[in-house]
Amino acid sequence: MRKLLLALGLLTAARGAHAQAAAPLTARLDQVSLTVALGADGRPTYAVSYGTKSVIKPSRLGLSFADGKGFEGPLELAGSDTKDVDETWTPVWGEVKTIRNHYRQLTVHLRQPAAPGRLLDVVFRVFADGVGFRYEFPAQPNLGYFTVQDEHTEFNLPANHKAFWIPGDYDSNEYAYTTSRLSEVNTTPIEAIQQKADPKRVQTPLMLKSDNGLYVNIHEAALVNYPAMFLNVDTQTFGLRSQLVPDATGTGAKAYLQAPEHTPWRTVVVADNAPAILSSKLILNLNEPSKVAETGWIQPQKFVGVWWEMHVNRASWNYADVSNIKLDNTDWNALKPNGHHGATTAHVKEYIDFAARHHIPGVLVEGWNVGWEDWANNWKENVFDFVTPYPDFNVDELQRYAAGKGVKLIMHHETSSSVTNYERRQDAAYRFMKQHGYDAVKTGYVGRIIPRGEHHDGQWMVNHYVRTAQLTADNKIMVDMHEAVRPTGLHRTYPNWLANEAARGNEFNAWSSGNPPEHETILPFTRLMGGPMDYTPGIFQIKLDDWNPERNKGKQVHTTLAKQLALYVTMYSPLQMAADLPEAYEKHLDAFQFIEDVPVDWDDTRVLAAEPGDYLTTLRRAKGKDEWYLGAITDENARKQRLKLDFLTPGQRYEATIYADGPGADWQKNPMAYRISKQVVTSKSSLTLQLAPGGGAAVSFKPVKR
Template sequence: MKYSVFAVVLLLLSGREAAAQNAAPLTARLDKVSLTFALAPNGQPTYAVQYGSKIVVKPSRLGLALAEGPGFEGPLELTGSEMSNVDDTWQPVWGEVKNIRNHYQQLTVHLRQPQAPNRRLDVVFRVFADGVGFRYEFPRQPNLTYFTVQQELTEFNLPANHKAFWIPGDYDSNEYTYTTSRLSAVDTTPIEAIQEKAAPTRVQTPLMLKSDDGLYVNIHEAALVNYPAMMLNVDTRTFGLTSQLVPAATGTAAYLQAPEHTPWRTIVVSDNAPAVLASKLILNLNEPSKIDDTSWIKPQKFVGVWWEMHVNKASWNYADTSNIKLAGTDWTKLQPNGHHGANTANVKRYIDFAAKHGLASVLVEGWNVGWEDWANNWKEEVFDFVTPYPDFDVTELQQYAAAKGVQLMMHHETSASVTNYERRQDAAYRFMQAHDYAAVKTGYVGRIIPRGEHHDGQWMVNHYVRTAQQTAANHIMVDMHEAVRPTGLHRTYPNWLANEAARGNEFNAWSAGNPPEHETILPFTRLMGGPMDYTPGIFQINLEPWNPARNQGKQVHTTLAKQLALYVTMYSPLQMAADLPEAYEQHPDAFRFIEDVPVDWDDTRILLAEPGDYVTIARQAKGRDEWYVGSITDENARRQEVKLDFLTPGQRYEATIYADGKAASWNKNPMAYQIQKLKVTSKSTLKLQLAPGGGAAVSIKPIK
């Protein structure tokens, strides 16, 4: 039988269309979690997720739009697939647990454009017992070398109008309080923007959701490298979520070169809230440590010249800014303002305090020239990161700290002039090494230079990773503030100890403050991606005594006992005792918990948790049979019963309970606390009474 060329073409095309329409769905599963991949009738790739019989994500679109002609919007055809299983265990350099199991089933799907230029795309799915991760991979191929991602088309179509815990999808800031609402009520319009105003229904990830049928779902991403952060656009009618990549200054999303891949899109799901907090899915999707010798990386507690500036007791700047000509200023001739915090005598006071109480480091902000020449003017050259103010003696303080067994922690505020910082990083890190600084806190306050780039865009994401790499090469630990929210990269770069990337404790000093529920939401949102430098430990809750004229009516929106509990519930290997030494000296008995609590752990148990309401966590100290418990609540008083069945059977312990006082509350009597000691065993149950906005902290040590 003979066919015309036209007929053959028709048969081939119809065959491809039939293959797209009739390709059997592919499924991967582990325990209760299952994922199904399929091609829709129009050839668009889709996926769906279930937890047991419950729908987590309805069939949802996959794909990317490219600037260089046809992208991967569909139609696409399936050319093959592979399935594999992995089950291994690894040990983090530091963390919440000693061992992490990495157990998943992987489905790799090979797709191709059915027409020229026949570009190829792989989608890799990993199904864990607590969720799913997937990413796009671009193989090396003739018709896709250098390319531009205009936008990602990934969807998360939810089955119902879930309860959501969200902040606006601001391209430049995560520093918002959380709104709790149904998806149908998401509206960022009434919220005052910090940097870049979010679209009315655009929200940030991690996005925490709770369904009416008892599922807890968290949507985020893992291993964000060479790609912009993903926001989510909410369809308030259908409850679908669509990815929104942070744009570059050019308006496009990402500039890539094959072979390449995107970050992982993550969906953590469980029928109980504690399991969400216990998930290691995001960490497992990151690459192992790229640092061979990690012996120099030291989780630690520190104090610093910092909070006194926030409470208007001191200033970052050395001189007054009103009557000085800043351009070409000779800093040695400036008239000091009389309240510069980073002066040699004051820093020595903090060093003495750290040495006395066993704290490893002292952070000093405002030590270097340039603070008078900033004021968010979008200025290219502000700081050089090596020139101290006249009243800050670098050599004297280096010697004084070394004699006390304490290290100084560097501060690099870039004023968001990142090009300036990158030009000067080598010199800055050499300066740190010459003066025995082992850690640096970087800051990115303001609008980014290069102008038009965003804090969460590809250009800045690459800067943060480069900074982690460069600091690692110089044996320097780093804590980044005003950076993109973390995605588990502290596994790959364990010198990257912490980020801020959320509304921290400092907002209690100079804004409406953080509502009491704030710290009960953060573990389910911001902390899903990695540790946060939240700066807990404020004892002087009422801020008026520091500066009555400027702090009238200002206070921290927690009790003192809750500030102690945050050292356990807000995980970080870098924890600041954030208040002033004189505040701690008034409460030496309560400060004992900060002295004792570790920052590195062998085990973590999420005992009780509900987003927006309460969190109770127990952690075992690294290498010791000691446990620490933190329990916090929102604006409601609660009674929490904590079973101690995680303790070693047969061993007797002494539990020291730092609790709210009987009449305590965050807004009326926040500094009332009581300390009680009990003998306990693995059969004991602690009954913790939490005041409104309060908490309890417990240390449990074996009786020898």
């Protein structure tokens, strides 16, 4: 039985301009302890420990308002409340069948001792694997509309931890991770899309590893009506200070609020082993329950699509090779086609046929709609209307053809970051989708945001993403957002919001320096802490110059083929793309069988082995079935792993199909070497997996019929 302990001390109220030091408030659940104190200067602080080890040293809390009457301090205690919650809830889809939400809550009521005497609550929830807290602004006479100028939340760390980080760019998360000590954080050498601020600024989720055996993850939960939180690193003291994304006014304003209101939760997940970090449901538990009443139409799924061929220079999004065109004054039928447009009726039918043959429910089509000739990097307002197809894309014919094959087309809405244009047209776009049989959409936000001056991760755009989740839910449409703010568990509240990109995905292997072999071993500890990622795995043609020798010379995906299969298990998403071209899969249908078989919705998930930046082995049980699927991946180093199969049902025999790196496999020298073997196993059996450099293994376990 877990031990619950709550010790409440008495904080002495502030008198005059300054407060007196007082006994702290403390709350504990299992090994996680929280301490909240009010210093002699009247500034509140908090601290977190795990057993006897410090996780967060005393760290400042507070906010500044534009009117100069915020909660920087001094403050005094107006009271406190506690409650215990222990409940279980069932997600619409997910990694496990049910989730336990068990925490002890401590609410600290603060007030300003001087006029205007405003009130602030800080709500803490202590879980067995960490702490979440947020600021709440109660309804009160002296606080109506207000502007948050800065948030002074700190996370003061006890030592110079190892950190896995990317630059604090307000407009992009698409960076390879740097692994360094906190003292070595410096984003200056990294070419950033937007790098105006402190070179010591990094993004969350920030993964940390201490020298005394603790793993710590810092992020946020339930990001709504507020800008995303970044972290400024003090490389001398190892303190982290919150940095909110500013708005477009140039005044430094961060958030425009009206009481009663609250901020997102700030989260600290902690454990003494890496797998426990990945198993945490703390962030998800801090989000509100589903706002979608009827969810039967929400269907996790796999899909193929007209997409990767554009990245490997086999096709184009645009229909014609022209520029400087206007959306509403162009005769699209009069344009001369370029001959390599990907989204043609005939070509999409080929994808539909492949999907139908291999039981893939969805087909994504990018480049189907007019406007791609003149869309990128122009900061242009009216780029797309989201309802007008190119002359060679027959919407009605493809609707009938897909329906006849039992396949659903997935819509693509690239906004070109002209978000005001998209919001004006969303109602019409979603009506068009429903009229033509689309019930899922992939949105994109490439480029600089319009309204001009706003950022991808600012309050204005955060509200747009949430509005889009709600609007698509109202229309019974599932949504996958690319180039959006990193997720914070809102898929619990909006279960139609199946996935995000919001990180450096597989596509970077096609047109950049690529993703290093360690990349996929870090992402689950960072980006995926907040929610599923549309990483687009499943690339089989690893050497990309086979597609276009002239334009792809020397380019390749930085994994083995077997590792691409393993990613379907290790990189969780209820929306998984088989990203390569059908012709690449046709050459390796024996390996494609794993993609065809692997589910996207699960009853159980277990992380068997993990170390950020090194390796990861994940095991999952299919929803409603006695079938298990395992994925194991490694960085640039070869590894051997022995696995006990005691998770299998005792007395039941299973056929294990093992998709492994072949002899001599290596992500650089021989990435496409793989071998497939089968053997009958039981709960008493074991397997030994040999992972090549940059490689992996995927295994399916299916019951043998008696």
